[in-house]
Amino acid sequence: MQAAVGRSFQNISANCQDLRISSLAKFVPINCGFVANAMTTDVRQLKQQTRKHIKQGLQSLTAEQMAHESARITAHVLGLRPYVGSKMIGIYLHCKKLREVDTTQILEDAMRQGKKCYVPVVEDSKSNMKFLHLDELSCLRRVPPFNIQEPPDTYVDGSPRQDVLQCRTCLDVLLVPGLGFDRAGRRLGRGGGYYDKMISQLQHLAIEEGRQPPLIVALSYEAQLVSAVPMDKHDQPVDLVVTASDVVQCTKRGADAVMEMR
Numbered sequence: 001m002q003a004a005v006g007r008s009f010q011n012i013s014a015n016c017q018d019l020r021i022s023s024l025a026k027f028v029p030i031n032c033g034f035v036a037n038a039m040t041t042d043v044r045q046l047k048q049q050t051r052k053h054i055k056q057g058l059q060s061l062t063a064e065q066m067a068h069e070s071a072r073i074t075a076h077v078l079g080l081r082p083y084v085g086s087k088m089i090g091i092y093l094h095c096k097k098l099r100e101v102d103t104t105q106i107l108e109d110a111m112r113q114g115k116k117c118y119v120p121v122v123e124d125s126k127s128n129m130k131f132l133h134l135d136e137l138s139c140l141r142r143v144p145p146f147n148i149q150e151p152p153d154t155y156v157d158g159s160p161r162q163d164v165l166q167c168r169t170c171l172d173v174l175l176v177p178g179l180g181f182d183r184a185g186r187r188l189g190r191g192g193g194y195y196d197k198m199i200s201q202l203q204h205l206a207i208e209e210g211r212q213p214p215l216i217v218a219l220s221y222e223a224q225l226v227s228a229v230p231m232d233k234h235d236q237p238v239d240l241v242v243t244a245s246d247v248v249q250c251t252k253r254g255a256d257a258v259m260e261m262r
């Protein structure tokens, strides 16, 4: 299915990397329901305020709205050329309680198409996460502390489950969750640093292997797209933000991916 094509990359004046500038004033989410004095608060506080604002917006979504937006987002993703052509894909297992965009249909499509799917498994509380191969949905179970679905470390036959970093597998596409996003590709997570670390590790791996890093695609309800997300040095931008109404091109890579769709 043909995905909607968002605002063109040329209209975004700065590259994401250049957006990590020192003036915090740029990061005040101007469409948020509060006024922050950016010059006297730090990025951490601004992130907390932005998280609170977005969580309020998410709370007001009905189950029907979320199902409707998730279905449209799924259709956009399934039409993206990099997704269609991908062989190895990283995909999050959405958490209903956290009101994340539902990835069930994308995962089922990817498995049906014979793509190799890898899903996140939290290792510790120090931002360490693995991406393990998912061969069948029936092995998934909820794991504390976050109670998000994860596969066990081994396959049914007891052999170790393939790990993206250990096997030096370069993912083609990585679908990421998040609490909030903006049109420049800034992403606000839930504060664990897991995705920032993983994206950075995958980029290093790709460089070492002489490959392209994965295309980073965020899935977002409209309520999660704000005018500006506060950003730290370690925060990793995304290439595309897919919403129900738009495929937002945040980087040149994202713009190229959407161009190829036409």
Ligand SMILES: Nc1nc2c(c(=O)[nH]1)N(C=O)[C@@H](CNc1ccc(C(=O)N[C@@H](CCC(=O)O)C(=O)O)cc1)CN2
Binding pocket: 092, 093, 094, 095, 098, 100, 120, 121, 122, 129, 146, 148, 177, 178, 189, 190, 191, 192, 193, 194, 195
């Ligand atoms: N579906 C999914 N899987 C994921 C993530 C994610 O965000 N979504 N993660 C991405 O890192 C990692 C797990 N990290 C998580 C970090 C916080 C919370 C969480 O429940 N946060 C609460 C606040 C908790 C508190 O403040 O004490 C929340 O956001 O409401 C969940 C997962 C790996 N797997």
Ligand SMILES: Nc1ncnc2c1ncn2[C@@H]1O[C@H](COP(=O)(O)OP(=O)(O)OP(=O)(O)O)[C@@H](O)[C@H]1O
Binding pocket: 047, 126, 127, 178, 187, 188, 189, 190, 191, 192, 193, 194, 195, 196, 197, 198, 200, 232, 234, 235
């Ligand atoms: N590459 C990294 N290596 C080690 N720690 C990191 C890395 N990136 C982020 N962190 C740690 O994670 C903590 C939380 O960061 P931040 O608030 O930006 O997370 P987030 O983007 O909300 O979370 P996530 O990426 O899991 O969605 C930071 O204090 C930082 O110390």
